[in-house]
């Protein structure tokens with residue numbers, strides 16, 4: 617049975633698509649003949665801008681990866697303090713970056729409208745990552761299930777966002793937020809992300825050392841299951857495998873391993889297979905669903921996210937040359953990551969402060985984004 621979230625003012629998928637009106641887009645900077653295939657930074661309300669991309673500029677099904685980090689229904693006002701950097705503050709010399717004012721069902725319907733438009737823009741093998749906190753995130757998960765289908769839910773990633781800290785309320789200190797990862801369909805782009813082992817893990821997992829300094833551990837040469845007739849159930853070097861088990865490989869292979877110095881014999885004459893750390897961790901290990909990517913300590917923009925985290929998402933879930941969209945672009949972390957990884961991108965934000973920060977960061981890139989012929993800055997204008 618399909619599970620849905622009910623709340624006041626909820627429209628159908630089709631009503632949302634029909635009701636959002638496109639808005640004229642005016643090219644302001646770096647004009648190029650065919651701006652539709654350029655990297656686009658757009659100032660405007662993301663809903664109407666996406667309606668324009670969808671209904672007037674044929675972007676339907678063209679976006680290969682979406683990352684969004686929308687407001688989290690916190691009731692906070694986020695400011696850029698002229699002296700102290702980005703903050704949540706109220707000082708008179710601070711400039712508002714954005715207000716996170718919508719809460720409850722109004723917030724959910726605001727986000728749902730954007731998710732419907734995003735889904736229409738996504739290609740059949742595209743993925744979407746939605747960054748959210750654990751106060752509102754569980755409601756958002758149900759909405760994502762409704763729009764993308766529970767079968768396309770891939771992960772609920774726990775993101776460690778900061779160091780342990782004092783927490784003013786009773787309860788466990790909150791040091792994480794969550795990232796909901798969905799694909800549009802069953803087949804989606806996936807490049808297995810690998811991470812290195814930490815030194816302490818290597819020391820724990822490979823506690824032994826050869827005389828020439830190679831770390832290793834040993835594992836049993838036998839596995840569960842008795843083999844009555846095969847060679848792996850027969851004695852090797854006069855030893856039978858323990859009761860209920862068989863040798864992992866045939867006696868000739870065991871001889872070869874021993875000759876290669878890959879079997880360690882205990883003082884009691886028990887053989888075990890040697891596994892070297894440098895061979896096991898050469899290719900790294902699979903990235904799990906708990907991520908430690910702390911945000912910048914001195915951000916240029918409030919709620920600025922970790923650049924390496926965005927690079928991990930983009931490397932994993934898109935091919936080179938793919939089109940990446942972030943319609944809550946903020947300081948442009950997604951755009952910078954996409955640019956540096958050779959992907960095309962579209963960034964949308966309705967905050968002048970956000971767009972100014974994006975432009976500042978993009979200009980600091982080498983080569984400077986304005987020196988490239990494939991960047992266009994647009995503004996949504998109703999006039």
Ligand SMILES: C[S@@+](CC[C@H](N)C(=O)[O-])C[C@H]1O[C@@H](n2cnc3c(N)ncnc32)[C@H](O)[C@@H]1O
Nearest residue numbers: 661662685714920921944946947949965966967
């Ligand atoms: C949490 S911040 C994104 C931060 C970003 N991930 C970064 O690394 O800097 C959310 C952004 O969404 C923008 N935003 C909120 N409502 C919007 C709307 N309707 N259209 C476009 N942008 C919107 C805000 O201006 C804000 O910059």
